[in-house]
Amino acid sequence: MKLSRYHLPTLKEAPAEAEVISHKLMIRAGMIRKLASGIYSLLPLGVKVVRKVENIIREEMNRAHAMEVFLPSIQPAELWKESGRWDFYGKELLRITDRHGREFCYGPTHEEVITDIVRRDVRSYRDLPLNLYQIQTKFRDEIRPRFGVMRGREFSMKDAYSFDADDESANRSYIDMKKAYNAIFTRMGLNFRAVEADTGQIGGSFSHEFMVLANSGEDTIAHCDKCDYAANVERVELLPPKEISDGTPLPVEKVETPGKKAVEDVAEFLKLPASQFIKTLIFKTDTEQEFVAVLTRGDHEVNEIKLSRTIGANEIALASDEDVEKITNAPTGFAGPIGLPIPIVADNAVAGIKNGVTGANKKDTHIKNVNMARDFKNATLADIRNAIEGDACPRCDGGKLTMRKGIEVGHIFKLGTKYSESMNATFLNKEGKSRPMIMGCYGIGVGRSAAAAIEQNNDENGIVWPPAIAPFEVIVISLGKACDEVEKAADGIYKALQDSGLDTAFDDRNERPGMKFNDADLIGYPVQVIIGKRGLAEGVVEIKTRKTGEKKNVPMENTIVAVTGILEELIKAKKP
RNA sequence: CGGGGCGUAGCGCAGCCUGGUAGCGCGCCUGCUUUGGGAGCAGGAUGCCGGAGGUUCGAAUCCUCUCGCCCCGACCA
Secondary structure, three states: OEHHHOOOOOOOOOOOOOOOHHHHHHHHOOOEEEEEOOEEEEOHHHHHHHHHHHHHHHHHHHHOOOEEOOOOOEEEHHHHHHHOHHHHOHHHOEEEEOOOOOEEEEOOOOHHHHHHHHHHHOOEHHHOOEEEEEEEEEEOOOOOOEOHHHEOOEEEEEEEEEEEOOHHHHHHHHHHHHHHHHHHHHHOOOOEEEEEOOOHHHOOOEEEEEEEEOOOOOEEEEEEOOOOOEEEOOOOOOOOOOOOOOOOOOOOEEEEOOOOOOHHHHHHHHOOOHHHEEEEEEEEEOOOOOEEEEEEEOOOOEOHHHHHHHHOOOOEEEOOHHHHHHHHOOOOOOOOOOOOOOOEEEEHHHHHOOOEEEEOOOOOEEEEEEOHHHHOOOOEEEOOEOOOOOOEOOOOOOOEEEEEEEEEEEEEEEEEOHHHHHOOOEEEOOOOOEEEOEEEEEEEEHHHHHHHHHHHOEEOOEEOOOHHHOOOOEEEEEOOOOOOHHHHHHHHHHHHHHHOOOOEEEEOOOOOHHHHHHHHHHHOOOEEEEEOHHHHHHOEEEEEEOOOOOEEEEEHHHHHHHHHHHHHHHHHHHOO
């Protein structure tokens, strides 16, 4: 591709709205442009990258016996009402009404549609297993889109759905997909981990997230320093503390803590560690009780997903200040478990606190020497907090958890029969009995994968693409002018590289060298072949490796071999 | 949805407090020179100052409303 004919609007400065590096670089490199909040157009260079990602995905999905389909992006409400998600999916589901007043939604995911397709035509265990996938644009009306295509509202996703006759076969399908995902992200040149995850709104029995390790990631993953356990912090099953408080509880004592509300403030004021505190939060829920008091250790955080599951709520939120005052008879910041008129759920770790400090349900007052076993026996114990650095590994003995940030690029779920039952996707088994199919679903964020690759591969000059998903594998930079000797030589090399099967760009623009070099570094072609007057006189070209910055002169006739060699090495270096 | 911030040329920003000719850098166009890391000189174009209403002789500037965007939080793949 000749850049003189390519739409490649690079920018020296990034728009102020871009926050993370991948967003800035995708805009600057001329890959994307924003249309509205969370909605982006892909420019030619962006399309090139996305196609490469998609093709890797297609090849590995096909290899795993999945078949590509293409489902509608607009879906009728009836299907969603049938699965029960029309009411449960909430405001993220973009609902549309057509001219006749019929209700539709822009698909945020396609379980309903695919289940409908399969239930129509699949009747027998002989037709199973079946795995269908598509690459489609989805829309989820995120509360707060951010970070460019990393968390857009409209985004491209590969989603696959498996249907099996029995549990064993379903597990095999799941494992096959897990393998395919490992192959996909490895080929893309990403540094990633598969971690145990929560199933969220998709539902199902177990799941793994594929996380690209990057400090800008929005998710935190915990992994064990002794075994290979890794999980999303939200998901980590925490063990109850080994020691339950028995000791000798001291008599309860009220202390004045004027104006000290946050745990850190009170801790500093009383000169006690935060772990000695019992934090009391009041949540409003959609359960019968409406309000619930939640206790965690002062240095722990409530995990709302675990909490919802524990109390059987669909929606929970922190109670308003007014509600807190009504329930505790005190301003916020002084709530405590003793004497509360609402149900209390305590995190397992709270049982291990000896002589702890809590709010007194009275303004400017806390209580010391509180012990669960004596002072608030009515509380229910459960695992309702996020893991923190140093927590014990739930899988091995003596392992400690450490934390890393990650970007979720893929998520696989074993769904079980959630959708097949609600939507009647059944088949006849060998015995002639009707059974619901066992389903799995498997997603990959296409644009997000590209963005994650940039998060992981960039430097002060721009993007450093892994070769497999670079928009072009190599760029030929001519330092000559239109039609002069240098440009003719460059053109010859460009054609030779292209004929050899390399995806090659040719910067034949009538621009100054500095401009071309900076653009090439910004866009991040893995290899640059530079042809100038000086080198031409000696019959050599300069070859620069973007990743290392290393430059070397190579006889012109060896260009292809040299470029191929560098690309191979870059790919090899990525493999663990 | 709560808190904070921003809308002025394609992009980055100043001007607003204290009302009176709309500016700077980059980019863009023309010409000449230049050509191995975002060139130099000369000339040029570009603005419903997000929108509506109000105050005023006069509004980018003050007031009200509205729309859009960004950040933090809650939420989420």
